[in-house]
Amino acid sequence: MSILKLEGLSKSFGGLRALRDVTVEIPEREFFGIIGPNGAGKTTLFSVIAGQLGPTSGRVVFDGQDITGWSADKVAGAGLVRTFQLMRPFESMTVLDNVSIASHRRFRSTAKSRDHAAEVIERVGLSQYLNKMSGTLPTAGLKRLELARALALEPKILLLDEVLAGLVPTERAPIIDLLRDIHRDGVTVMFVEHIMAAVMALSERLLVMHEGAELTLGVPEDVVQDPRVVEAYLGEDF
Amino acid sequence: GGGASAGAGDTIAIGAVHPLSGGLAGVGGMMNDGAALAVEDINEAGGIEALDGAQLELRDGDSQGSAQTGQSEAQRLISEGAVALVGTYQSDVTENVASAAERADVPMVIDVAVDDKIMEQGYENIFRIQPNASSMGQAGAETLAAMGETAGVDVEKVAYLHIEGAFGTSVSEAFTEEAEAQGIEVVSTVSYPATNFSDATTQVKQALSADPDVVVVTGYYPDNVLVAEAVQALNPDILGVFGIASGAFDDSSFPADAGAAATNVLSANYHYAATSERSQDIRERFEEKYGRPMETAAMLSYQAVEVIAAGLEESGSADPEALRDAIANTSIEDPLLAFDGPIEFDETGENKNATVIVMQSQDGEIEQVFPEEFATAELIFPARDQ
Amino acid sequence: MTQTSTETKEAPAAPPRLLDNRQLRIAAGLVVVVGAAVALMYLFGGQPSGLLTQSLITGVLLGGVYALVSLGLTLIFGVLGIVNFAQGAMLTMSMYIVFFLATEWGLNLYLAAALTVPVMFGFGWLVQSTVLNRVMGDSTHERPLLVTLGLSLLIINVLLMVFGGRPVSVASPVEGSINVIGALVDVPRLIAFGGALAVAVALTLILRKTTLGLAIRAVAANDVGASLVGVNVKRIYAMTFGVGATCVAVAGGLMVSFTSLVPSAGEQFTTLAFVIVVLGGLGSIPGALVGGLFIGLVQTVGSLYLPGSGSLLLVFGIFLLVLFLRPQGLFGAKS
Amino acid sequence: MFLQLDSVTAGYRRLDIVHDLNFHVERGEIVSIIGANGAGKTTTLRAIAGLINTRSGRIRLDGEEVQNQRPDQIVKNGMVHVAQDRALFGDLAVHENLTMGAFTQPKSTIRESLEQVFELFPILRERRMQRANTMSGGQQQMLAIGRALMARPTCLTLDEPSIGLAPNLVAQVLEAIKRIRDAGVTVLIVEQNAAQALAISDRAYVMESGSIVLEGTGQELNDSAEVRKAYLGM
Amino acid sequence: MSATTESPRGTKLPSALPQRTHDGARRQYIYLAVGLVVLFFLPFVLPESSQPVLVRTLIYGIMAVGWNLMSGYGGMFSFGHAAFFGVGAYTDAVLLTNFGISPWIAMIIGAVFSAGVGVLIAYLCLRYKLAGSYFALATFAFAQMFLLLAQNLELVNRTEGINIPLLPEDSWAMLQFGQDSFNYYWIPLLLLAAAVAVTIAFVYSRPGRYTQAIRDDPVAAESLGIPIMKYRLITVALSCAITSIAGSYYTQYYLFVGPEQAFSMHVSTDAIVPAVIGGVGTIWGPLIGAAVVGPLSELVAAVVRNPPPFLEFLQGVSGLDVAIYAVLLIVIVVFLPKGIYGTIRERLRK
Ligand SMILES: Nc1ncnc2c1ncn2[C@@H]1O[C@H](COP(=O)(O)OP(=O)(O)OP(=O)(O)O)[C@@H](O)[C@H]1O
């Protein structure tokens, strides 16, 4: 059964068609990768799914429910959670508070939500920063924080926008492990990434977007052989 | 509250609350100086005889033009021992200061504040020297009719231009009522806003469109200057511009400020008695001391201090309660203002004999022109070339 | 700062112009709307047509004065992000300087006004570089706001201490009024109106055509970015505040002859200038001009129908409407 | 030595992030700094660009001391910085951003510089009327580099120029950097893409907790087992 | 269902985690209680003449605490808090003079009413996505409109304003006492303490944390499932209600309210200045700010009135006191970037 269905999603900014008729079905528990040139519309796609932007046309069906036009908080509450390409911590708060904001939605009691938040923080490996102000975290920490907040909501499906960007390879590895772990726990993951090593290692299926539309969709090994993908995205050196 | 009674040779404190800073600081400062001069004069003349020549002391309070600051200044002055208050120029500040004085049972003599309502609260301790808004409107209408009669000119229709708010409205309403009784018709009434008003042409033209004989104006300084200038520019066929309780038309700055537009503008207002030698002397000394002319408002402050001093003489005590009773029963002959008689207060605290006279801006000077007994120059009416 | 558009890649690259097409379209639209409203009023307004004509002309001239005061404010607001509360006080200050030069030195009014310009520029520069530059930076606006609030109190009360609170006046070398289709046009106000147009054009030219203007626009868009392309940001801040003060100096010089000058004379313009600046679009010069004229018209014509402060209520009503429907202002770029 | 840092210490508020830093860049070199996240690479570049003050030490550019000069003075000295957050003029159009980049240059050079930038990044020509902050992440990165080139720098400092770029563009950008160097510009880059950065670098430094811990030619570091393990993830 | 709760790594951390929320709040309440006790005895040590200043300072304090909730914690910079203050002030006056309703009840009605007005205004502004300066100016415009409305509405006596009739004797029910009764000080002191207690409770509560998250980054907050409009409006309602209580008390203390006293721009700045001086977005900042700003102009005025010998020449220069006050204001703002409390706290943390 598919957990997320995108039916003919389009989005225009003025005259620019950032998304053109994107139609995809994502089965439950899939690890679904998206790549594409800069400006292909990947982030826009996430924003439309997660309710930050309304589509110009098309439908988003999540878990059998039409969520097109829902506000972002309602979408998140339903279990579809995204992270941001540019990190957005709540700077005036500690790491623990950042995360417990999210876990509050699950647990009414402050104590419980904090315990849960602490668990999640431990899980993403940020425990040493627990009571540090989030604004002072280094890039890698912010990436983990972004992830922790999303996880604290116990999402059914996670949309990750370039969580690995800006990390050195040694820092990527534990996060890749973590993503695998999350996936293993039953969360469907959609992710946008430019780091091909990670894309190849993680995705079960891979969507390539180009100028707002689907260029190709398939298993990663096939997709990267596609000459159109090489031409538009990967380049000859790959 | 209230101050302790003063013994021989003591000083007796009088509190003055005026806007000494902010937008109204010009007039507020001048009023404070007026009160200070009065205190000085009284002290020089030997202080309060009935209290063994006790000296007066003026304590200033700055209302900053705001009601709450005014009230807290009043409270401060009272708790520092002021036996009476003088103030405050603005009606809303006066409301607050009056309620503070009333609650502390300390007498207050209002020098300037026009709103009828202040005295309608049933306060026991509050007295006012100047005429209130509605009595000025009424007196204005009477005077206009009388003036027309004296000059042999028919005034049948007037247009009324007034500032928005209680002051302008109550003067204009009282005028309209009395005018009817005098056979004068108010053919149009136009109000203009108290703030953000920087061009009066439209309003004046609107008032003129009913073809009046006289344009009657009530308002404060800057807006009334604008009105006079607009009338001058539109150059209508009218007998004259007649201010009632106008903040500008009898102000000594007005002729220079408005230039040609000031020519022969009439103003019915309470005013210092230019014909009184005592008031002339005070004005001369004031100007010498403070380097600026003493306007009517400052004369009222001077007068208010005199009223309190008279009360002290009469009661022979600096106890506020005794002082209050003394002021209520006092009668001050030879007032410094052009009034109908001595200063005496009725049971609400209003000065029974307060009234207006007519001034006219002639050749760059403000002259008293009507009624005859106060005239310093001949009335020119019709005031405009026909 | 405002000419950018979100056109698509099909759009041809056009060199920036003083007024781009979109702004002209908006201006034209506004003219049509106002024109239609005026026509309706002549036909069905129930007011004598002479009076209506007079109020229109008075309104436009008053609007010129408003625009003059708002021009500097919009620049400061748009570039520095400072809500300059001292704008009105600075206006008063420049009028007093003109007064001083005209009475103490016996200078011609307009000569005195011209001399006031560099003085006010220097003042603005000094205020920004010594005080305001220290409170910028963190993206909140409360600190600059409080500083200008304090500055306003300071200016007004220092003027009070120096010049006293009694009204003073300066006579204009040109007096009188001319008659235009049955309505009266006050000459000093007409000159002020011309001054507003001239200042708007001059400012636009400075912003569009000079290096200083380029730098100002860069700083307005992103100050760190501007410093990384070689702009001395603090200097541009000071320049901008100086130019904003200069606008006020021109305004003061042109308005002093028809103002009763007291230390608080300029205050009343501060509030309306905010309205105008937002209405026109933050940082938009044509916006301030058109906004000023529009508010002048609304207030004056409105007063025919709504007595007293009723027309001001109308002004604020329109302000909120514009804010809701077009928060970037009539001439602002959408963001 | 073209750019030289002598025991530079810098940081934020009371916190020192980099300590006693020494390194140099020769004229016409590409030098890269690699290191873990939070090592202080950005801080170093910001100090060089004048965006933060140094607490002690000297920074020399072409013999002249430039520490604690304002950013605009440093630009006028020929060193231009591309910030990690790009610092674009968000509300201005692409072409205006680029024109602004040539702020310190004579007007006559603008057209030529524009052509060069457009050649390097054709998408910018296509989108020259679009507002900068509506461009995609990668497009904005290209714009930021393009804007820096408009100032015709003699020394360019780039903070993670390849972040968020598609693989073909990463190659392109690094290639472009090489060409920029070949045109005579000295380049200092900070990169996460350590392998690719080292591949084009003449020399490189490894930074750890605010200090330089290793240096060598690009090749040397690329071959070093230590580096491979720690920073290349191999 | 998601399975993260049973994650193998999800080890329980029972006592490892300090219960900072509760501790934090409890500590603030203790500070509050201690402060309250100390301040309670202030009138006994200060001269009688200082009471008006104390009361005004407390009114500033309540306003600033209210403003701080919305603007400091909520990130919605209000430049029109006069609107909410004035609604409280007028509700009290109208209900008392027209219907004889006790000020205590009027205070509550006013607070509810003001919260409603605030929510409506904020909803309009937020719905149309006004933020930053635009939001500030919109609230400013609303306050100006209220001013103009009050000046034109018969119900509130237009420009004349409303007098509260003097009662012959003290009355707790009608909140009227002899002029220098300490009750006039203790009542606003308790109101202020209550406002601070509400702030503490709110800041440490779930809605309060949501509000702060929304302030830091509304987009991120929304994507974490927080309905941002709802929590913003809750914050606004609280803020307006508190501010309104300051207004109601104002009317009772000064026994007079007019359009200028209720709705003028100065009222709005009176709410902002103490909060900024003390420290925006902190619990104690607005109080400390009020304690500085409230008496400041009085102190300056007192010095100018009776200057020490070496400053004799200053005496009687009108405008000087306000000029000095203005300079002090500027100096504080310039040299204490986070306000008095905010700056001190920052120093201590290091
Ligand atoms: N608010 C907006 N207004 C106008 N155009 C926009 C807006 N947001 C995005 N775009 C445009 O839509 C296109 C798709 O942008 P999007 O951010 O989705 O790209 P992306 O695939 O995420 O790219 P990257 O990999 O560089 O992050 C781009 O051309 C961008 O310029």
Ligand SMILES: Nc1ncnc2c1ncn2[C@@H]1O[C@H](COP(=O)(O)OP(=O)(O)OP(=O)(O)O)[C@@H](O)[C@H]1O
């Ligand atoms: N404005 C700031 N205030 C306080 N600390 C900061 C600030 N900016 C950065 N830091 C801290 O300085 C340290 C070094 O940051 P820097 O950005 O220089 O690292 P970097 O090597 O560039 O890492 P990255 O790969 O994450 O960009 C980090 O721990 C970071 O938290």
Ligand SMILES: [Mg+2]
């Ligand atoms: Mg993207």
Ligand SMILES: [Mg+2]
């Ligand atoms: Mg970095």
